[in-house]
Amino acid sequence: MAQLGRSMDVHVVESEHERTSTGLPHLKLAMWLFLASDCLLFGALISTYVLYRGASRVGPYPAEVFDIPYTSVSSFVLLASSLTMVLALAAIQRGDQGQLRVWLLATAMLGTTFVGGQVFEFTTFADEGLTLTTNLFSTTFYVLTGFHGTHVVVGILMLLTVLALSFAGRLPPERAMTVELVGLYWHFVDIVWIVIFTVVYLIPTGTPGGAQ
Amino acid sequence: MSGRETVEPETTGARARHAGAVTRHPSPKEYVRIAIILAVITALEVVVYYIDAVRDLLIPLLFLFSLIKFTLVVLWFMHLKFDSRTYARFFVLGFAGAITLYLIVLLTFRVFGG
Numbered sequence: 001m002a003q004l005g006r007s008m009d010v011h012v013v014e015s016e017h018e019r020t021s022t023g024l025p026h027l028k029l030a031m032w033l034f035l036a037s038d039c040l041l042f043g044a045l046i047s048t049y050v051l052y053r054g055a056s057r058v059g060p061y062p063a064e065v066f067d068i069p070y071t072s073v074s075s076f077v078l079l080a081s082s083l084t085m086v087l088a089l090a091a092i093q094r095g096d097q098g099q100l101r102v103w104l105l106a107t108a109m110l111g112t113t114f115v116g117g118q119v120f121e122f123t124t125f126a127d128e129g130l131t132l133t134t135n136l137f138s139t140t141f142y143v144l145t146g147f148h149g150t151h152v153v154v155g156i157l158m159l160l161t162v163l164a165l166s167f168a169g170r171l172p173p174e175r176a177m178t179v180e181l182v183g184l185y186w187h188f189v190d191i192v193w194i195v196i197f198t199v200v201y202l203i204p205t206g207t208p209g210g211a212q
Numbered sequence: 213m214s215g216r217e218t219v220e221p222e223t224t225g226a227r228a229r230h231a232g233a234v235t236r237h238p239s240p241k242e243y244v245r246i247a248i249i250l251a252v253i254t255a256l257e258v259v260v261y262y263i264d265a266v267r268d269l270l271i272p273l274l275f276l277f278s279l280i281k282f283t284l285v286v287l288w289f290m291h292l293k294f295d296s297r298t299y300a301r302f303f304v305l306g307f308a309g310a311i312t313l314y315l316i317v318l319l320t321f322r323v324f325g326g
Contacts (some may be wrong), residue, residue, distance in 0.1 A: 036306025
């Protein structure tokens, strides 16, 4: 049994009745396995985008449509949501339901803001003639960012579900792992955006329509 | 000692017991510090994008910044720094798979393709 000294800032002990061969919670292991598989999904989508970068024969081209300052704000929003998510986890680990709800709601709202920004961006691009089937750039761009956006939406639904559980009194500190699992998924969505922002938006494409 | 402690099941491979090894979680202040660093790096990425003088170094710099941000989020926010190594192995497996897939696709179509 672990020794918990009085001088330490001690968590509520997580009640763990599950017996596993690895000694690790099944759900957490499963979430990491899922995230590993999701790495492969986004790896494939990002590879496809990079593969066809600069190969579009007709415009609009990235430099003509991208608004870097606007997308930078989206990036800051998503990064902030990672902070609020981890603060929510810290709150439930110390048994603070009030703070948990505040930070969960903040995370969901920031995520919604991000998705709203993406929707606005997509509609702006569409108005400028960039639709899903316009050219290779548009197809790979929309599929990649669309899948990411869908992941964010799923994350928001998970956050709202956990928030509802908290309000229903069904999320005691002993069930902090529920919040941790949602947090892992949310942070993964954030790190995927870190890669997308760099590879898709910031790295120059080169001559429009020409090879990279 | 900053941060908090929580109890997770034994990670030694022995049979799980009711309470096991103690893992440390960062404090909220640490999380805020990490978030500030992430924000500063993101700002640097955007600044570097607009500076013509470093155009030749743009791609390496952007990759470096992304790598730092990626690492900070994975190690601190996702707790890999403080959790069992098994989780890290799973994630690295997937990440390495993604990188391998990326390289195979690019090499197949860019170097050997018609």
